[in-house]
Amino acid sequence: MSQMLATYFKETALAWNRFWFRPSNPATICLMRILVGLMLLYTHLIWTLELPTFLAGSGVFPADFQSLVNGPGSWAWSHFYGSDNTIWLWGTHGISLLILLAFTIGWQTRVTSILAFLVTVSYANRAGGALFGLDQINGFLTLYLAVGPSGLMYSLDAYLKKRRGKQEPQRMLSTLANVSTRLMQCHLCVVYFFAGLGKLQGATWWDGTAIWGAVASYEYQTLDMTWLVYLPWLVNILTLVSVFWEISYAFLVWPRLTRPLVIIGAVLLHLGIGLCMGMVTFGLIMIIANIAFLPPEMVQQQLHRLRGTRRSAQTVKAESS
Amino acid sequence: MPERKSNSLETNEFAWSSSKRFWISWIIAFHLFCVALAPLAAVDPRPVLAVDMQRALRPYSESLYLLHGYRFFAPEPGPSHIVRYQIALPSGELLDGQFPDRDEFWPRLIYHRWFMLSETVFQHVSATLGEEELGQWQQQVESEIEALQQTDPRAAGRLSAELKRELQDHERALAIRNDLVINIGKTLLQRYGGEKIEMRLVTRVIPPPQDIAMGLRLDNDRYLPAELSYNLGTVYANTNDLESLAPEGENAAESSLKAGQGRGDNTP
Numbered sequence: 001m002s003q004m005l006a007t008y009f010k011e012t013a014l015a016w017n018r019f020w021f022r023p024s025n026p027a028t029i030c031l032m033r034i035l036v037g038l039m040l041l042y043t044h045l046i047w048t049l050e051l052p053t054f055l056a057g058s059g060v061f062p063a064d065f066q067s068l069v070n071g072p073g074s075w076a077w078s079h080f081y082g083s084d085n086t087i088w089l090w091g092t093h094g095i096s097l098l099i100l101l102a103f104t105i106g107w108q109t110r111v112t113s114i115l116a117f118l119v120t121v122s123y124a125n126r127a128g129g130a131l132f133g134l135d136q137i138n139g140f141l142t143l144y145l146a147v148g149p150s151g152l153m154y155s156l157d158a159y160l161k162k163r164r165g166k167q168e169p170q171r172m173l174s175t176l177a178n179v180s181t182r183l184m185q186c187h188l189c190v191v192y193f194f195a196g197l198g199k200l201q202g203a204t205w206w207d208g209t210a211i212w213g214a215v216a217s218y219e220y221q222t223l224d225m226t227w228l229v230y231l232p233w234l235v236n237i238l239t240l241v242s243v244f245w246e247i248s249y250a251f252l253v254w255p256r257l258t259r260p261l262v263i264i265g266a267v268l269l270h271l272g273i274g275l276c277m278g279m280v281t282f283g284l285i286m287i288i289a290n291i292a293f294l295p296p297e298m299v300q301q302q303l304h305r306l307r308g309t310r311r312s313a314q315t316v317k318a319e320s321s
Numbered sequence: 322m323p324e325r326k327s328n329s330l331e332t333n334e335f336a337w338s339s340s341k342r343f344w345i346s347w348i349i350a351f352h353l354f355c356v357a358l359a360p361l362a363a364v365d366p367r368p369v370l371a372v373d374m375q376r377a378l379r380p381y382s383e384s385l386y387l388l389h390g391y392r393f394f395a396p397e398p399g400p401s402h403i404v405r406y407q408i409a410l411p412s413g414e415l416l417d418g419q420f421p422d423r424d425e426f427w428p429r430l431i432y433h434r435w436f437m438l439s440e441t442v443f444q445h446v447s448a449t450l451g452e453e454e455l456g457q458w459q460q461q462v463e464s465e466i467e468a469l470q471q472t473d474p475r476a477a478g479r480l481s482a483e484l485k486r487e488l489q490d491h492e493r494a495l496a497i498r499n500d501l502v503i504n505i506g507k508t509l510l511q512r513y514g515g516e517k518i519e520m521r522l523v524t525r526v527i528p529p530p531q532d533i534a535m536g537l538r539l540d541n542d543r544y545l546p547a548e549l550s551y552n553l554g555t556v557y558a559n560t561n562d563l564e565s566l567a568p569e570g571e572n573a574a575e576s577s578l579k580a581g582q583g584r585g586d587n588t589p
Contacts, residue, residue, distance in 0.1 A: 016346065017334075017335060017342055018334070020342075020345075020346065020349060021335050021336075021337055021342050021345075022334065022335065023335070023336045042430075043430065046428065046430045046431055049431055050431060050434065053508055053512075054434060058507075058508075058511075059504070059508055060438065060501070060504045060505050060508050061504065062504060064500075065497070065500045065501065065504060068493070068496060068497055068500060069497055073379070074383065075379060075380045075383035075384045076383050077384065120386075121385070121386040124386060125386070127434075129437065129438055129441035129501070130434040130435070130437045130438050130441070131437060132433060132437050133391075133393055136386075136389045136391070139386040139387075140356075140386075140387070143385060143386075173336075175335070175336050175337050179345070179349070183349070183352070183353075186353055186356070187353075187356055190353075190356050190357050190360065190391070191391045194360035194361075194390065194391040194392065195391050195392065195393045195395065198364070198390070198391070198392035198393075198395030198396060199394070199395045199396065199397070200396075201395065201396035202395060202396030202397030203397065204397040204398070205395075205396070205397060209530075210394070210397050210398055212527070212530055213394075213397060213398030213399070213527045214394060214398040216527050216528050216530075216533065216539060217398060217401055217525075217527060217539075218401065218525060218539040218540050218544070219401035219403070219421060219436055219525065220401070221539060222429075226533045226539065229530040229531075229533045229534045230534065232530070278429050278432075278433070279429075279433065280429065281429075281430055281433075
């Protein structure tokens with residue numbers, strides 16, 4: 001009996017170690033750095049249009065208001081609390097955009113990835129009442145990209161390293177890359193699981209009409225989907241599939257057999273939300289988060305193929321001219 | 322933190338030593354525990370166990386921006402909320418506006434920020450409703466405390482502490498609502514150079530499918546019922562006070578919002 005238990009614990013420990021600590025190819029997180037970086041750049045660039053309204057001390061969320069909302073002993077920090085000065089507001093905004101740009105192109109990524117996370121959280125904490133899912137997903141993806149070596153490939157760092165004649169980063173394996181990817185995957189499972197569980201409290205997710213409530217919301221609508229009124233069974237299917245998919249995501253995304261279906265489901269669901277409900281940014285960041293489940297070899301292969309195609313297209317063009 | 326690369330993989334499956342893996346495992350387990358605890362503790366209804374644990378872990382979770390409920394469109398897609406306002410300009414002209422407004426706020430992400438602001442206003446307004454019930458409950462609890470003081474002083478003490486906490490929470494919710502309305506009013510006055518702004522929270526309910534099948538449009542005014550309209554108050558450019566918030570008899574929304582008609586999570 002004790003022998004059996006010892007074997008069981010040994011095997012569990014080995015499985016845990018393999019899951020978290022087997023060195024892996026960093027291609028996936030490096031691609032995600034570019035995509036998340038672009039989203040962060042866009043998100044923060046757009047803040048520029050309403051910086052005094054949402055992020056200044058004289059705007060809708062002054063510092064004393066935020067501390068009242070957060071309550072005593074809050075750890076929700078922001079560099080914007082440092083000063084109400086206009087120069088500080090615009091100056092730090094400019095610096096933040098430069099940090100996000102550096103992170104996206106992969107320049108000094110070890111440092112800029114951490115700074116990008118600090119920028120993301122700092123803005124989110126400051127603009128508390130104007131946030132939605134996009135900001136939450138931006139936050140955790142940037143955190144894990146700061147944990148892993150997200151600048152090892154597809155980055156300015158890698159390019160400069162190669163020019164200096166150092167080892168090609170494509171041949172490297174990294175334990176931190178695996179830890180970072182696993183953290184993203186597990187966090188995403190928590191997100192979907194609670195998103196699904198929360199829906200079980202609502203009657204319309206049970207009677208299959210919740211999707212109507214989403215597409216018939218005038219404030220959200222970008223694409224007229226009211227024709228669904230003539231297909232109530234389709235509304236039922238979409239509603240039930242959405243809630244079942246969200247709850248089962250945490251279980252079905254791991255087996256190789258069901259993973260492609262689950263990921264395709266994610267792309268369709270989030271494209272639908274993005275296009276029909278005007279939340280393209282939220283839809284895109286959720287799709288980007290799902291990339292964490294793509295094997296790095298596949299990412300690398302596809303990117304090589306893309307590069308190869310472009311090269312051959314350029315060659316053809318050069319030859320024809 | 323420099324890490325060993327793959328060159329040791331042929332002889333050892335892992336590049337990290339077992340002690341390093343052991344300690345990092347604890348950090349990972351702790352982190353994932355915080356990630357999974359947050360949705361349990363961040364949204365009502367929440368277990369006391371999760372709330373108390375979250376209180377202890379708050380420095381970590383809040384610093385890393387992990388405290389989220391992830392209840393997208395849950396428990397169900399609800400009505401939307403719009404803040405409508407009228408600004409009196411120094412010239413005597415009146416300027417009508419609202420947020421969110423798809424004609425005014427572009428690109429869509431900016432529109433969405435304003436949309437979330439109006440939903441935040443609704444959340445803080447609905448948190449302060451029910452003054453009447455609170456008053457009744459207070460009277461009832463006070464008489465219970467009085468009766469218990471002779472027979473069970475400890476129970477009386479517990480009840481008294483609960484009453485105090487509830488009243489403090491209500492006071493705080495009122496302060497947050499008033500502050501938010503004043504801040505929004507001041508910001509809009511500054512934006513448009515106005516002297517006075519009157520604001521109202523309007524609820525747009527989800528149209529029943531049969532209405533749309535009959536040819537009604539989603540933006541039809543019948544989906545903005547007057548009984549779900551709530552007077553937020555008036556703000557002046559030269560004072561920091563909120564005037565005429567919820568004048569007597571005007572806020573029909575109070576009873577309807579309390580009854581749950583205006584509720585529903587509409588935040589993605």
